[in-house]
Structures are given as structure tokens and as C-alpha cells.
Amino acid sequence: MAAGSDGMPAPASLEEVRDGLANAGYLASEAAALVSFLAYKLGKPVLVEGPAGVGKTELAKALSRFRDRPLVRLQCYEGLDEAKALYEWNYRKQLLRIQTEVAGTTWTDVQEDIFSADFLMGRPLLQAISAEEPVVLLIDEIDKADQEFEAMLLEVLSDFQISIPELGVVEAKTHPLVLLTSNNTRELTEALKRRCLYLWLDYPDAERELEIVGLHVPELPETLSRKLIEVVHMVRSLDLKKPPSIAESIDWARALVVLGAADIDKSVFDRTMSIIVKHRSDLDVVAERVGVRLGNGLLGKAESG
Ligand SMILES: Nc1ncnc2c1ncn2[C@@H]1O[C@H](COP(=O)(O)OP(=O)(O)OP(=O)(O)O)[C@@H](O)[C@H]1O
Ligand SMILES: [Mg+2]
Numbered sequence: 001m002a003a004g005s006d007g008m009p010a011p012a013s014l015e016e017v018r019d020g021l022a023n024a025g026y027l028a029s030e031a032a033a034l035v036s037f038l039a040y041k042l043g044k045p046v047l048v049e050g051p052a053g054v055g056k057t058e059l060a061k062a063l064s065r066f067r068d069r070p071l072v073r074l075q076c077y078e079g080l081d082e083a084k085a086l087y088e089w090n091y092r093k094q095l096l097r098i099q100t101e102v103a104g105t106t107w108t109d110v111q112e113d114i115f116s117a118d119f120l121m122g123r124p125l126l127q128a129i130s131a132e133e134p135v136v137l138l139i140d141e142i143d144k145a146d147q148e149f150e151a152m153l154l155e156v157l158s159d160f161q162i163s164i165p166e167l168g169v170v171e172a173k174t175h176p177l178v179l180l181t182s183n184n185t186r187e188l189t190e191a192l193k194r195r196c197l198y199l200w201l202d203y204p205d206a207e208r209e210l211e212i213v214g215l216h217v218p219e220l221p222e223t224l225s226r227k228l229i230e231v232v233h234m235v236r237s238l239d240l241k242k243p244p245s246i247a248e249s250i251d252w253a254r255a256l257v258v259l260g261a262a263d264i265d266k267s268v269f270d271r272t273m274s275i276i277v278k279h280r281s282d283l284d285v286v287a288e289r290v291g292v293r294l295g296n297g298l299l300g301k302a303e304s305g
């Protein structure tokens with residue numbers, strides 16, 4: 001569908017998207033801003049992949065804040081089915097309706113009634129399709145749903161309509177901006193990828209992460225956040241089961257503020273490293289490699305300048 005089909009003009013430029021996202025509290029990388037801009041212009045869904053905690057879900061939330069569009073979120077999990085994603089008939093209400101039936105009405109009348117919109121419970125995909133106002137549709141962690149679900153989703157995403165046998169076809173009144181996220185726990189189908197724009201979100205470089213942490217935890221003095229980012233990046237460079245994400249950098253920064261830490265020295269690090277490292281074996285590696293460097297004064301002040 002063409003840009004502007006939702007009644008809202010698409011953003012005029014890449015800069016407008018980047019600045020708009022920044023105002024909404026999201027510091028987008030060049031790639032993230034570009035793909036978001038193209039999503040508006042081309043009306044295509046975006047598939048966002050990347051490690052945990054790098055801002056995949058937050059991008060969708062920020063896009064919804066940016067243009068004041070409601071966010072409709074579908075959280076995927078194993079066994080997610082159409083009843084939870086598309087729509088479901090409200091059986092209880094239908095039953096009540098049947099029980100309160102007065103004598104003389106035919107079964108056809110009742111049937112027509114209980115399979116009307118009044119008895120339908122719209123789930124996220126139907127809500128997004130039938131919304132009067134354009135929405136941002138976030139299909140979060142699609143890799144957790146089964147392949148059959150993906151196939152069903154493809155239909156919805158290519159036609160922007162949902163067929164309900166008893167009611168007919170519900171066509172999209174407005175075109176939602178669709179974001180799918182995946183942590184890559186399984187390979188998604190080629191068919192799905194083909195229909196989406198693709199964005200790989202990775203850990204940001206030090207400067208951007210510094211900005212992100214500064215945005216979330218402005219109380220942390222800059223010298224300290226520089227050192228924090230330096231340590232986090234060093235920890236990420238080790239061969240760990242689970243490297244720390246942006247979410248963990250932010251948590252660590254908050255913890256340092258709460259503890260009133262004046263510096264990240266070996267003792268502060270030893271006490272708080274479990275905020276960024278969450279595997280027994282990783283803790284040992286990090287304590288040895290990073291703890292020792294902090295103890296020797298090899299990290300921080302000298303380099304931060
Ligand atoms: N570019 C960014 N600008 C501002 N905040 C960010 C940015 N990237 C990440 N964050 C922050 O990092 C945290 C984690 O982000 P988010 O929950 O979106 O990660 P995710 O990639 O969806 O992780 P998961 O795969 O675990 O669901 C959030 O608090 C978010 O606000
Ligand atoms: Mg997420």
C-alpha cells in the first residue's frame with residue numbers, strides 16, 4: 001500500500017524520523033532510522049533481529065510515541081494460535097444469549113445473533129486491522145511462535161484482511177505500521193523475510209551507548225558512565241554465554257546512582273557485577289579478566305581523559 005494511505009502523511013525525511021524517535025526517547029542508529037523511514041514510505045513490515053536487550057521492542061514503542069499512534073502488541077509464544085492472535089467468539093456470552101431465548105424465535109435467528117460482532121472478541125491482529133486510527137502493530141518475539149502461526153501471519157501481512165467465516169472479510173481501514181522482532185532462536189521462513197524490510201540491531205558503539213545511558217540515567221556523572229561503558233564493552237569482548245545488553249548497562253548505571261558510588265573500582269565492581277553478568281561461569285571469567293584490570297588501575301581514568 002502506498003505511503004500516506006493511513007490518512008497521515010509519511011515523514012518527509014530520514015532526519016525527521018531520527019529526530020522524532022530521539023524526542024520519543026529512542027536514539028536510533030543510522031540503520032534503524034533508515035529502515036523506519038522506508039517502512040513508512042513503502043508501507044512494508046519490518047523484521048528486527050538481534051541479541052537480547054538491544055532495543056528491538058523499544059523501537060516499536062518509540063515509533064508509536066513518535067507519531068502518537070496507539071501500540072497494539074502481540075507477544076508470541078509456543079502454541080500461540082489464531083484464537084489468541086486474531087479473534088475468538090465469546091462463548092459465555094453466546095451461551096447466556098441462548099439461555100435467555102424467548103419462545104417463538106427460530107434457531108436461525110439465534111444463530112445470526114450470536115455470530116455477530118457483539119459476540120466477537122478481537123485479538124491484537126484483528127484489533128490492528130480494524131482500528132479506525134492507524135496503529136503500530138508490534139509482533140514481538142515471532143521466533144517463539146510455531147511455523148504454522150508464521151504461515152497464518154503471512155496471509156494477514158500480505159492482504160491486510162482477516163476472513164471470519166460467520167461474518168465475512170474484515171479489511172484494514174487504515175494501514176498499520178508493523179514491526180516483528182526476533183531473537184534468532186530459530187530461522188524464520190524465507191517467505192516471511194521476503195515480505196519484510198530487515199533490520200539487524202547489534203550492540204551500539206561506545207559513544208551511542210553513552211548517550212543512551214545518559215538519556216535513561218542522567219543522574220550518573222559522565223566520568224562514571226564513561227568508565228561504565230568501557231567496562232561493559234570490555235566484558236562484551238570476552239567469550240561469554242550471555243554478554244551484557246544495553247538494558248543491563250542501564251540497570252548498572254541506576255544501581256551505581258542508588259549506591260552513591262563515586263568510582264568503579266575493584267570493590268564496587270565485585271559487588272555489582274552480577275547486574276551485568278548473569279551466568280555462574282561468566283562471573284568467574286569476568287571477575288578474573290576485568291576485576292584484575294580494575295585492581296591494577298588499567299581501566300578507566302587514564303583512558304577516559
Ligand atoms: N537506541 C535506544 N535508545 C534508547 N533506549 C534504548 C535504545 N536501545 C535500547 N534501549 C533501552 O534498552 C532497554 C532494552 O530494550 P528492549 O527491551 O527494546 O530490548 P529487546 O531488544 O527487545 O530485548 P529482548 O530481546 O530481550 O526482548 C530498554 O529499556 C530500552 O529503553
Ligand atoms: Mg523485546
